[in-house]
Amino acid sequence: MMPESTFALTHEESTGLRGLATRLSETRPALVDELNWLAACRSASCRLPTRLRERLRTFRHDPGPDGVLLLRNLPGADDVPPTPVESDSVERAATLSASVISAVSMELGELIAFRNEKSGALVQNVVPVPGQEAQQSNAGSTVLALHTENAFHPRRPDYVTLLCVRSDHESTAGLRTASVRRAVEGLDDRTREVLRQPRFLTDPPPSFGQPEGAAKPHPILTGDPDDPDVRVDFHATRPVDDxxxxxxxxxxxxxxxxxxxxxxxxxxxxxxxxxxxxxxRTAFVPRYDGGDRWLHRTFIHLNHRRSRVLRAPLGHVLD
Ligand SMILES: O=C(O)CCC(=O)C(=O)O
Ligand SMILES: [Fe+2]
Known part of the structure; x- marks a missing residue:
């Protein structure tokens, strides 16, 4: 990753953000998914450290060649409870770490979730789950194939954020990222053309309750041929011909x-x-002893209006 894709908060900035997030975690009803807490969080997001707000604004303007921004030295990951082990774990309580990820996310855009995924919670937990080691989902601990998030969904997130609350015991788990802005240079013209045609099917996971075969073929690349948008999940997307x-x-x-x-x-x-x-993600070995890898995750839309028909009037959860 280019050094420009990393941004470390100074000690002072981190302390400032801690104060802001602490006040949020004490703001009633201290529940992430409640509209009045989200309103407080929205105001707080306007008071993030200035340099951080500037960096997020720059990333919104141009995500750079990596399409990733790694923020370091955020507060809230110390003194956390044991890592959850249940499947579909979510963070309903506005803890310090949940307040940090929510405030940063709301500065980028609008928090969203899908009703059929992790019970529609806006802050979700990414943790290894006993018995699901080999699953191609965030509950697994074997290699997780490269994907864009919710590739099957027409209103998939514009941004995904992942806040590390605790790393894995052996520090082996790697978040893998790959930018189509870099990869496209290796593609010949014919391949680019094929990838721009609706010749790929991505089924939703079973939890979305759509009958199998309901997916419509879609292109993998759209937009500027030299700087395209990408939509593919190398586990779930099926090309329709050779x-x-x-x-x-x-x-x-x-x-x-x-x-x-x-x-x-x-x-x-x-x-x-x-x-x-x-x-x-690369593979790692979970122990299920409360000390396993733990990330919070949020999804963000830049254009909230576009999903209005799928949401309650002031809601954040897409049906
Ligand atoms: O575990 C990771 O680092 C990434 C998991 C993932 O793909 C996700 O939570 O969307
Ligand atoms: Fe993912």
Missing amino acids: EAERAARLLERCLDTVAESVRLVAGDLAVLDNRVALHG
């Missing part, structure tokens, strides 16, 4: 070549531009 299959495999190879891996430590917050960057 040529499309070859094109997807070549893209996957190019993405693998440019992919970077970062071992998140407590207080790191990765902001992924889900339109240009894919993400995945």
Whole structure:
């Protein structure tokens, strides 16, 4: 990752953010998904340290060649309870760490979630779950294939943020990211053309309750051929014919070549531009002893109005 893609808070900034997040965690009803708490969080997000707000604003303008911004030295990851072990774990309470990720996220755009995923909670937990080690989901601990988040969904997030609350015991788990802005250089013209055609199917996970086969073929690349947006999940997306299959495999190879891996430590917050960057994870060994890897996750939309029909009037959860 380019050094420009990393931004470390100074001690002073971190302390300032801690004060702001502490006040939020004490603001009633101290529940992330409640509208009045979100209103307080929205105001607080306007008072983030100035240099951080400037960096987020710059990233919104241009996500850079990596499509990732790694914020370091955020407060709130010390003195945390044991890592949850249940599946679909979410963070309803406005803890210090949940307040930090929410405030930073709301400065980027609007928090959203999907009703059928992790019960529609706006701050979700990414933790390894006993028995789900090999699952291609964030509950697993084997290699997780590169993907854009919710690739099946027409209103997938513009940004995904991941705040490391606790790293894995052996510090082996790597968040992998790969930017299509870098990968596209390795693609020949014909491959680019095939990837821009609706020759790929991405089914929603079973929890979304759509009948199998309901997915419509979509292109993997859209927009400027030299600087496209990307939509693909290398576990879930199926090319519909052999040529499309070859094109997807070549893209996957190019993405693998440019992919970077970062071992998140407590207080790191990765902001992924889900339109240009894919993400995945390397393998690690969970112990289920309360000390396992633990990330908070949020999804962000830049244009809230576009999802209005899928939400309650002031709601953040897409049906
Ligand atoms: O575990 C990770 O680092 C990434 C998991 C993931 O893909 C996600 O939570 O969306
Ligand atoms: Fe993901």
